Amino acid sequence: MLDASEGYTTADGRKIGGVVMEMKNITLRFGGVKAITDISFDIREGEIRAIIGPNGAGKSSMLNVMSGFYVPQEGEVWFRGKPRPQMKPYEVARQGIARTFQNIALFEGMSVLDNVMTGRLTHMRTGMFSQALWKGRAEAEETANREIAEKIIDFLEIQAIRKTPVARLPYGLKKRVELARALAAEPKLLLLDEPMAGMNVEEKEDMSRFILDVNDEFGTTIALIEHDMGVVMDLSDRVVVMDYGKKIGDGTPDEVRNNQEVIDAYLGVEHD
Amino acid sequence: MSDQFVFAMEVTLNGLMAGVLYALVALGFVLIYKASGIFNFAQGVMALFAAMTLVGIMNGQVPFAHLINATFGTDLHHFGWHLPALLAIALTVGVMVLLAWCVQRFVFRHLVGQEPIILFMATIGLAYFLEGVADLMWGSEIKTLDVCLFGETGCLPQGINETIDTVTYGWFGYGFFIDNLDITATIVAAILVIALIAFSQYTKQGRALRAVADDHQAALSVGISLNFIWVLVWSLAGFVALVAGIMWGAKSGVQFSLSLIALKALPVLMLGGFTSIPGAIVGGLIIGVGEKLFEFAIGAPFLGGATENWFAYVLALVFLVFRPQGLFGEKIIERV
Numbered sequence: 001m002l003d004a005s006e007g008y009t010t011a012d013g014r015k016i017g018g019v020v021m022e023m024k025n026i027t028l029r030f031g032g033v034k035a036i037t038d039i040s041f042d043i044r045e046g047e048i049r050a051i052i053g054p055n056g057a058g059k060s061s062m063l064n065v066m067s068g069f070y071v072p073q074e075g076e077v078w079f080r081g082k083p084r085p086q087m088k089p090y091e092v093a094r095q096g097i098a099r100t101f102q103n104i105a106l107f108e109g110m111s112v113l114d115n116v117m118t119g120r121l122t123h124m125r126t127g128m129f130s131q132a133l134w135k136g137r138a139e140a141e142e143t144a145n146r147e148i149a150e151k152i153i154d155f156l157e158i159q160a161i162r163k164t165p166v167a168r169l170p171y172g173l174k175k176r177v178e179l180a181r182a183l184a185a186e187p188k189l190l191l192l193d194e195p196m197a198g199m200n201v202e203e204k205e206d207m208s209r210f211i212l213d214v215n216d217e218f219g220t221t222i223a224l225i226e227h228d229m230g231v232v233m234d235l236s237d238r239v240v241v242m243d244y245g246k247k248i249g250d251g252t253p254d255e256v257r258n259n260q261e262v263i264d265a266y267l268g269v270e271h272d
Numbered sequence: 273m274s275d276q277f278v279f280a281m282e283v284t285l286n287g288l289m290a291g292v293l294y295a296l297v298a299l300g301f302v303l304i305y306k307a308s309g310i311f312n313f314a315q316g317v318m319a320l321f322a323a324m325t326l327v328g329i330m331n332g333q334v335p336f337a338h339l340i341n342a343t344f345g346t347d348l349h350h351f352g353w354h355l356p357a358l359l360a361i362a363l364t365v366g367v368m369v370l371l372a373w374c375v376q377r378f379v380f381r382h383l384v385g386q387e388p389i390i391l392f393m394a395t396i397g398l399a400y401f402l403e404g405v406a407d408l409m410w411g412s413e414i415k416t417l418d419v420c421l422f423g424e425t426g427c428l429p430q431g432i433n434e435t436i437d438t439v440t441y442g443w444f445g446y447g448f449f450i451d452n453l454d455i456t457a458t459i460v461a462a463i464l465v466i467a468l469i470a471f472s473q474y475t476k477q478g479r480a481l482r483a484v485a486d487d488h489q490a491a492l493s494v495g496i497s498l499n500f501i502w503v504l505v506w507s508l509a510g511f512v513a514l515v516a517g518i519m520w521g522a523k524s525g526v527q528f529s530l531s532l533i534a535l536k537a538l539p540v541l542m543l544g545g546f547t548s549i550p551g552a553i554v555g556g557l558i559i560g561v562g563e564k565l566f567e568f569a570i571g572a573p574f575l576g577g578a579t580e581n582w583f584a585y586v587l588a589l590v591f592l593v594f595r596p597q598g599l600f601g602e603k604i605i606e607r608v
Contacts, residue, residue, distance in 0.1 A: 101490070118496075121479065
């Protein structure tokens with residue numbers, strides 16, 4: 001296992017820093033059903049951390065705990081060196097944790113640009129009265145936020161559809177717009193819920209490239225959930241493996257690949 | 273030009289003006305429905321409550337006077353002052369914001385995720401409760417509403433507009449009777465709509481409002497507090513109710529039948545769609561003109577009159593059959 005205090009250097013030479021988020025002994029129940037049982041792991045600055053596991057392993061539940069959508073019955077979530085008190089999802093977002101959804105949650109009626117701009121809401125300071133009174137300041141702020149949004153739109157190569165209402169876009173592009181909106185928040189931690197679910201091979205390759213580029217260019221810390229083991233192994237620095245709500249493996253892709261329990265879990269379920 | 277045609281023109285103009293007032297009420301419905309999916313039956317009562325509060329504050333009435341006097345054996349009725357209209361309006365806006373907060377905090381916060389029909393029932397309860405509160409607070413007698421913004425000037429105008437009367441008399445040999453108050457209401461409504469659209473398009477809160485209207489989960493994930501937005505939208509609806517209450521109150525006195533105007537907003541919404549601000553305006557105008565013209569051309573001569581009471585609803589029924597989402601509403605697609 002890796003040293004917990006210092007960080008490490010990846011195989012491709014990237015420096016990984018200290019712990020950004022740490023899950024400590026998380027247990028989550030729905031009624032009598034345990035979705036997550038006593039799971040602990042950490043996420044470090046600058047790394048791409050994956051949570052994988054077969055269907056129903058509790059991966060999405062874990063991500064929902066991290067983003068504040070679910071409140072665990074036991075355990076603590078530590079963020080940037082402090083235990084996080086119980087928070088609403090919007091408060092978690094304001095702390096600098098952005099996320100995407102497995103089934104895409106975009107503002108369908110708005111344009112791509114407007115969607116990305118909503119990602120800037122947590123950075124907008126002027127309220128509605130000052131916006132009415134000091135038009136200049138509000139405009140300057142709008143322009144600054146707009147520049148960041150446009151930069152991200154360029155980066156993810158969706159300039160051509162900036163003004164298109166999201167409802168008209170194909171699935172693969174919607175996923176990319178959702179990523180753009182999350183990035184616009186300049187998050188300290190980016191959570192991606194099955195970013196490649198339902199995509200064809202070509203779209204998966206595009207998305208993988210964007211995830212790597214985002215991490216490389218902006219240094220964004222990324223935690224992602226994935227069902228498809230192959231994609232994850234190429235992408236991530238460290239992998240947590242879950243099965244039936246329990247953690248059965250944690251380490252670099254190579255370590256995880258050779259873990260007997262992981263192999264059993266994956267061979268034990270049917271693949272589509 | 274034939275007399276009939278000139279009369280019809282006058283009727284149309286009056287219909288447009290009446291339609292503006294319908295649209296004002298419908299606007300309040302649309303705001304809340306869009307942001308929270310709640311069909312707010314209490315919108316009409318909110319207009320009544322706002323108008324009564326405004327009159328009460330302006331006249332220096334002691335709120336809950338009967339209750340206080342009965343409990344403590346005092347004899348309070350008036351504070352003995354007369355507040356300027358602008359200050360009274362500002363205070364009333366404050367009361368409506370407080371009301372919005374209470375509604376969200378004590379009712380709808382506990383009903384998040386419930387079926388629409390349950391939310392709707394809650395607003396019916398709210399409507400009758402609020403009517404009771406209004407009665408208890410300000411008494412049930414009919415009050416006149418004379419709003420003068422700057423002391424003696426800037427008053428809401430009453431009576432017939434003489435200029436239009438003279439000009440049209442010059443053109444057609446027949447002077448149109450158009451209420452000054454209706455013209456004012458039209459201008460105020462236009463300003464209100466432009467302000468609302470500017471707010472939702474160009475401000476941070478407006479963007480957040482549109483986001484919440486579109487997708488709750490996504491809104492949460494970008495750091496928007498749903499509770500805050502819902503209080504904001506009920507406050508906005510309260511403000512719209514105040515404007516509608518002032519206009520209707522100045523026209524026909526502040527009385528409890530004012531809350532019934534909410535019902536006229538229903539056909540307006542069926543025409544315009546429940547989710548569209550322009551739809552509320554256009555729907556209001558069509559209903560206003562439609563019912564006046566129908567009464568003029570068919571109702572009065574052939575059906576013995578009083579068709580204005582039901583024509584709007586029949587029109588709405590026709591729309592329900594052929595275009596259930598309204599003129600501007602979002603398309604309803606059912607996937608099998």
